Amino acid sequence: MPSKPRNRIGENYGRLTVIRASERRTKSGNAYWWCLCSCGQKREVAGDKLSTNTMRKKPVVTACLVCSRELQIEGVCAKNDREERQRREQAKRQRANLMGKVPETWLKLPLTDAHARELGQVLFFRGTCCLRGHLAPYRINGGCLACAGQTPSAQ
Known part of the structure; x- marks a missing residue:
């Protein structure tokens, strides 16, 4: 049984604001989070992709698909x-x-x-x-x- 993820609700990552947890998990056990973009669209993002560190080697998600394009x-x-x-x-x-x-x-x-x-x-x-x-x-x-x-x- 995977551990309970830390509560990220209300945190901002670029244009995304975390609004609630998702039921899904990644293969490695990380939780998915539903995020609201500043343009109003929602996007489900894996917790390991949410970060404010721009220097990290892993890809970071900071906006919905339309805004990221x-x-x-x-x-x-x-x-x-x-x-x-x-x-x-x-x-x-x-x-x-x-x-x-x-x-x-x-x-x-x-x-x-x-x-x-x-x-x-x-x-x-x-x-x-x-x-x-x-x-x-x-x-x-x-x-x-x-x-x-x-x-x-x-x-």
Whole structure:
């Protein structure tokens, strides 16, 4: 007979608040708890998955299924935004070193492919050489203009 679980009713774990115990047990004997998410949905969660320790190695449940998907998407979007900012900063630094060495029209192009899409343009210039060593603008869905056989417009 498994031991009686400690009373977790009223405790908060992320967006979840424990509202009552469940009759179910995990294979290892841990109790399940019914939790209410801040959005109003209920979710049954194993007691060993409820924790406020974010550094633990085991997975932790902190929201209902809908909210957890939203949190995951927000995390991915934040990571992508952070990486795009880093790419743009790096492109600015590289382009600053090329002042006077490349045509001014190239330096007026967007910094990255995402930046070009935002502005509705087709070309962008990072200030880096392609794999074949060309220093030229890129097309957003292609590659280096010199590799594509097109002469960059300002050479």
